[in-house]
Amino acid sequence: MLETRGLTRRFGENTAVDGVGFPVPGGAMTGFVGGNGAGKTTTMRMVMGVLGIHEGEVRWQGRAITAADRRQFGYMPEERGLYPKQPIADQLVYLAQLRGMSGPAARAAVVEHLERFGLGDRQGDPVEKLSLGNQQRVQIIAALVPTPIALVLDEPFSGLDPAAVDSMADLLREHTRRGTPVLFSSHQLDLVDRLCDRLVVMARGKVVAQGSADELRSGGPVRYRLVLGGDAGWTRDQRGVHVADVDGGTALIEVLEPGAEQHVLGEAAARGPVHEFRRVVPRLSEIYQEVTA
Known part of the structure; x- marks a missing residue:
């Protein structure tokens, strides 16, 4: 070495x-x-x-x-x-x-x-x-x-x-x-x-x-992308998450408390169709920008 x-x-x-x-x-x-x-x-x-x-x-x-x-x-x-x-x-x-x-x-x-x-x-x-x-x-x-x-x-x-x-x-x-x-x-x-x-x-x-x-x-924030059939503005009021961005039916959610994303998903399913819910894996360029800021 x-x-x-x-x-x-x-x-x-x-x-x-x-x-x-x-x-x-x-x-x-x-x-x-x-x-x-x-x-x-x-x-x-x-x-x-x-x-x-x-x-x-x-x-x-x-x-x-x-x-x-x-x-x-x-x-x-x-x-x-x-x-x-x-x-x-x-x-x-x-x-x-x-x-x-x-x-x-x-x-x-x-x-x-x-x-x-x-x-x-x-x-x-x-x-x-x-x-x-x-x-x-x-x-x-x-x-x-x-x-x-x-x-x-x-x-x-x-x-x-x-x-x-x-x-x-x-x-x-x-x-x-x-x-x-x-x-x-x-x-x-x-x-x-x-x-x-x-x-x-x-x-x-x-x-x-x-x-x-x-x-x-894994050392960065845990984020999920949520795409709904209706407006996603209500996600801003959910506990245990920070909503980094909302655009119509799409929300980028940052998890502050483990498991909070599942509560958001459950609420979304109760409100209407959920088209997408997935973990957002950051690119190296995004990690680089965060750690060098």
Whole structure:
């Protein structure tokens, strides 16, 4: 497991990251979300040792992380670091060798990954000849080729088309099936909701929510959608619920006392036809808005 405990980083009088702590379990994808300036990139840089830590620590396998541990991590930074005029395959092989792979093993792994991302016929092209989306693919390959023991990826899906997103997701799942912890940041909340086993939400330098998507959903208010044959305005007078919205025969009911929704349903049935009564499961974007407000 990769874990942060109380990470704090200041820039002058500004505290960019304030006591951030969360686990990144092995064999799971952890999505790291938050608005611009929330502190995600600064946190990831501290995890990788790119930025110094003012308070707190990063732990790996239950102990303080070392430089040797970090050298085995796959890291994709926010600011891409490819050499624009160097051939794609040559620089990927070079980067893999810097991390301990032999030349032949690095070459074989690079070719395999380029083929998987549809770039097998572009191996000799300089990076600057590629589209921005394909440059992103190459940057991802640079992080994945040496079979890392953990992955820390800053916006890896940015600029990728849907097919490339699916290829990338499949590749990350191969790593998690081997037990690799994966932490990646993204502004694409629907994508994070679809891919991730756990989520960490940051706002104003702090972690404001974390857990699985189901855990985050269960921590919010319980709401039901009620659709009637007649006007639903009477629901406002019912005990144990808060009516968040009424529009004609439709009411959005928030349960304040367990079981109160059943009393509302019984009253509705006594008044006339009930067309719909169902639990409203919030989208991740709605949870995000609530916890970061």
